[in-house]
Amino acid sequence: MGQRIPLLEVKDFTLQFKQYGRGLKQIETRVISGFTLDVHAGEIVAVVGASGSGKSLLAHAILGILPSNAATGGSLKFKGEELSQSLKERLRGKEISLIPQSVSYLDPLMTTGKQIESPLRKAANAVKSVMNRFQLGDDAKNKYPFQLSGGMARRVLIGTALTSGAELVIADEPTPGLHKSMVDETLGSLKELAALGRGVLMITHDIDLAFVVADRIAVFNKGLTVEVADAKAFEASPDNVKHPYSKALWHALPQNGFHSVRGKDYGEEIDAGCDAGEEDDA
């Protein structure tokens, strides 16, 4: 699959915010720098990083919904075409869709059926088939977000990606706070999306999830892609990854000994680190 044009290609992507400091002094805060990644049709790529490391902003940047004081650099390409703001506006909801983090992304005064329906194309059939697929019964159709269980709300959010018919789906922290069985179900839905030929970019802080579902894993630290590794190889042994942060992440997992590297901050080492991102399928 390496030869085909990837659905999404992110290269040396940077993102910074302009803020006012003391008085009229403007401060630039860099949140993402040198981020590189690609997603092909039919595969799931996970971006794994600590909470608050700016992962969600990547999703917002791809969709062109960043706040107005954000500035970006580097390149974002969709099917080989550079994503300008106007192209993003044309593609979002049609070719690229987002599965957001929480129920707060659902309109509190709108029924489930209507939420699932794409704002761009009115298709009752599509809504119905999505609701069937995600086991949302007929009674769920007329329920409001406050009446949904956490798992149902999650399925509704994933359902929205299906009715859009988008080829690239960005799932932003799809599973936090869910019961184990719900997590499995959610991951199943994502796998199903990939099986349908869509490319899925899953943003998460939970590397275990990434092991279960992803084909490749991009390890993200302090706004940088530390490296992109094959998920299976990464799971099997820390020797298959190069960067010390990735290795530390592996060792920190309960099943791998629960070791934490105390007082170690890999922020500085990243620059001197390995050739991030160019690692393709092993």
Next chain:
Amino acid sequence: MTIPLKPNPPLALPRFVILLRYSGKKALRLLLLMFAVSVVCFVLMKFSPIDPIEAYIGGEHASLPPEQIEHLREYWGLNDGFAVRYVKWIRGLLEGNMGTSIVYNQPVADVIAEKFSASLLLMGTSWALSGILGFSMGIIGALNRGKLVDKFIKLYCLTLASAPIFWVGILLLIVFSVWLGWFPIGLSAPIDATAAEATWGDRLYHLILPALTLSLTGVASIALHTRQKLIDVLDSDYALFAKARGAGKWLLFKRHGFKNILLPAITLQFGTIAELFGGSTLAEGIFSYPGLGKAVVEAGIRADLPLLVGIALFASAFVFAGNFIANLLYAAVDPRIREGARRI
């Protein structure tokens, strides 16, 4: 270890039972409110320094023989103590008799009916006008946040919100009636016509300035609240998500904005009924508009107790009804409130 079971949630009742129970509770509350209002009116009047007889016959007081005055006192029941008068009044009220107005020398119910029909036209027009205008202005402001239109709307609202009604009214009078001569100075019909002769055109013509006065000032709060609420909605996660799903500005407003800002607008609009009552009293005073507001002022300064209590009761029932309607409309708009009502 056993975990104690939570009590079952109360059964959901049919809708009309909920409505009936709710209305019953509210009716009881209204009765208590009216009782309190009437007591307060009587107590206030007891301490009022105005003598109704003196106010009624004015300067001729000295020329009237004392036995005549005594007769009038007896006729209006002014010789009884306030407690006795209150009991008599309540007894009358229970039989459907609100008493006789001293100022108008007519049954209170008739006076209220007549004055209210004039006021209703004024209040209804300005209420609808300020509601629709304010709501639209708020939406326009929020959708164009930070632009010139928005700044203008904000400036207008903040200025008008801090301008007293009587001042705006006098200003309009000076400009449109005195300088330009476009509108009449006052009253609700030409001064030389009897009530029967006045046409609808006459009435509307006389209505414009007072209604404008009330609308201009009434717009401010609903416009500012609607603007802020819509801005909150547009900044919300679900608006962001809708944008990510390809919804443009207009679609975003139609799909998510409108319904979410309707509730606070309804609250506010029905809440302003009380303000409107107060405002119309001022506006009617300035424009000598013969409505309920003018009548209540007359009743106050001439110590016409039956009329004053009558209007106070009527006004409280009116305001109460406004809030009651607002509560019912909430439930119609917001499913969360509907659900809450079922559980209580």
